[in-house]
Amino acid sequence: MPDPVNFAVIGCGSMARGSHIPNLAQSNKARLHTCVDVNQSVLTELQGKYHDIRTTRDYRVAVADPNVQAICLATTEQLRLPVIEAVAKAAKPIYVEKPLARSLAEVYEIQRVVRQAGIPFCVGHNRRCSPAMVEAQRIFRQHMEHPAPCRWRFDRNPQERPRLPDDGVAGMSVRINDDWYSWKQWVFDKEQAPHGPMLFEMTHFTDVCNWFLAAEPEEVIALSHEPFNHGVVIRYADGQLATISMSANGTFAYPKELYECFGNGGAVIIDCMLEVRTAGIADAPARKTYAMIHDRHPQIGTEGGVSGWLSKKRAACAEAAAAGDTSLVLAANPDKGHAAILDQFVDEIQGRGPVVCGVDEAVRATRVAFAAIKSTQEKRAVRLEEV
Numbered sequence: 001m002p003d004p005v006n007f008a009v010i011g012c013g014s015m016a017r018g019s020h021i022p023n024l025a026q027s028n029k030a031r032l033h034t035c036v037d038v039n040q041s042v043l044t045e046l047q048g049k050y051h052d053i054r055t056t057r058d059y060r061v062a063v064a065d066p067n068v069q070a071i072c073l074a075t076t077e078q079l080r081l082p083v084i085e086a087v088a089k090a091a092k093p094i095y096v097e098k099p100l101a102r103s104l105a106e107v108y109e110i111q112r113v114v115r116q117a118g119i120p121f122c123v124g125h126n127r128r129c130s131p132a133m134v135e136a137q138r139i140f141r142q143h144m145e146h147p148a149p150c151r152w153r154f155d156r157n158p159q160e161r162p163r164l165p166d167d168g169v170a171g172m173s174v175r176i177n178d179d180w181y182s183w184k185q186w187v188f189d190k191e192q193a194p195h196g197p198m199l200f201e202m203t204h205f206t207d208v209c210n211w212f213l214a215a216e217p218e219e220v221i222a223l224s225h226e227p228f229n230h231g232v233v234i235r236y237a238d239g240q241l242a243t244i245s246m247s248a249n250g251t252f253a254y255p256k257e258l259y260e261c262f263g264n265g266g267a268v269i270i271d272c273m274l275e276v277r278t279a280g281i282a283d284a285p286a287r288k289t290y291a292m293i294h295d296r297h298p299q300i301g302t303e304g305g306v307s308g309w310l311s312k313k314r315a316a317c318a319e320a321a322a323a324g325d326t327s328l329v330l331a332a333n334p335d336k337g338h339a340a341i342l343d344q345f346v347d348e349i350q351g352r353g354p355v356v357c358g359v360d361e362a363v364r365a366t367r368v369a370f371a372a373i374k375s376t377q378e379k380r381a382v383r384l385e386e387v
């Protein structure tokens with residue numbers, strides 16, 4: 001495989017135009033070679049911006065092109081299996097946006113096709129490549145596997161303390177604040193997104209829980225008041241629990257994601273990929289902040305982290321209100337790993353790096369989301385082997 005790797009992007013909508021296309025164009029590991037979309041006006045706009053790309057409205061043309069070495073599939077989940085089958089037949093690597101598919105039957109068929117073809121395959125659970133998440137996961141796993149409790153840990157009665165099998169077992173919570181006024185029309189189309197955010201958002205978070213807790217998810221119980229409020233609890237084979245709370249009647253003026261992981265007398269907190277805080281873990285940094293993307297206000301909130309972000313966001317919201325342009329609130333984004341996941345997938349393709357989020361990990365995260373959906377429908381706990 002030559003270096004850099006030539007990519008064709010299939011589906012050049014807002015996700016691709018906002019992230020994958022500029023990220024591929026700027027990468028020194030990958031090259032933006034072809035853009036595919038059924039909408040000619042999108043292709044014309046892209047030709048005006050990226051002069052040396054090829055364009056086509058037929059994904060089969062791009063897949064068959066010998067100069068296209070890898071595919072980035074960023075259509076909505078209405079189009080997955082036919083493209084993956086064509087790419088598998090051409091024996092090319094493929095990155096696929098989340099969710100992997102709209103139904104469990106299609107999920108399992110994709111898994112079969114990918115395993116049989118043996119192609120490098122990556123699903124866009126990009127938080128696995130966010131700098132803050134990567135560092136937090138490493139600290140948490142290290143502490144879970146080689147506990148480093150602090151000598152000051154309050155211990156009321158060491159001699160009398162009962163010896164309990166769950167001593168140290170981790171629990172984690174994920175809190176999502178979203179504003180549904182920002183959602184696209186297709187989200188409400190049952191043909192395109194039959195399970196709404198319980199699938200297309202949830203797989204990000206079930207994947208993070210699986211990754212941080214590093215155990216087999218066994219049982220899920222969920223309550224949902226469609227389409228905006230969802231509560232999901234996942235029990236893992238070793239007794240760990242993860243709780244995911246998603247609210248879509250929230251606000252863009254407050255950070256979207258909070259992850260709190262506790263185990264072995266320690267805590268690792270990831271506040272919206274802007275800062276990581278730890279406590280009770282000897283030698284772990286107490287607080288670390290991470291760079292933001294598209295920061296229009298570098299002179300405001302210079303301390304960074306959550307407090308810096310809140311100051312920048314207040315400035316962006318004031319500008320949006322004054323200009324009557326609500327898109328101006330989109331500034332100072334946390335680095336969710338969108339650029340890094342493509343670069344790391346290239347490393348995987350080239351044999352230089354590990355599997356980033358392969359088909360089996362993606363299927364695991366998607367099955368947990370489907371178990372949660374079944375649980376809300378049937379109002380009972382659902383075991384993973386049921387889905």
Ligand SMILES: NC(=O)c1ccc[n+]([C@@H]2O[C@H](COP(=O)([O-])OP(=O)(O)OC[C@H]3O[C@@H](n4cnc5c(N)ncnc54)[C@H](O)[C@@H]3O)[C@@H](O)[C@H]2O)c1
Nearest residue numbers: 011012013014015036037038039074075076077097098124
């Ligand atoms: N990983 C993330 O953080 C993240 C964020 C947002 C969206 N997404 C995912 O990305 C995917 C795309 O979302 P979006 O918001 O960009 O949707 P979108 O509707 O803006 O874009 C989809 C594009 O696909 C094109 N398309 C449809 N059928 C096609 C075909 N047969 N061949 C070629 N192009 C075709 C459409 O014309 C459109 O331009 C979704 O699955 C969504 O869940 C992921």
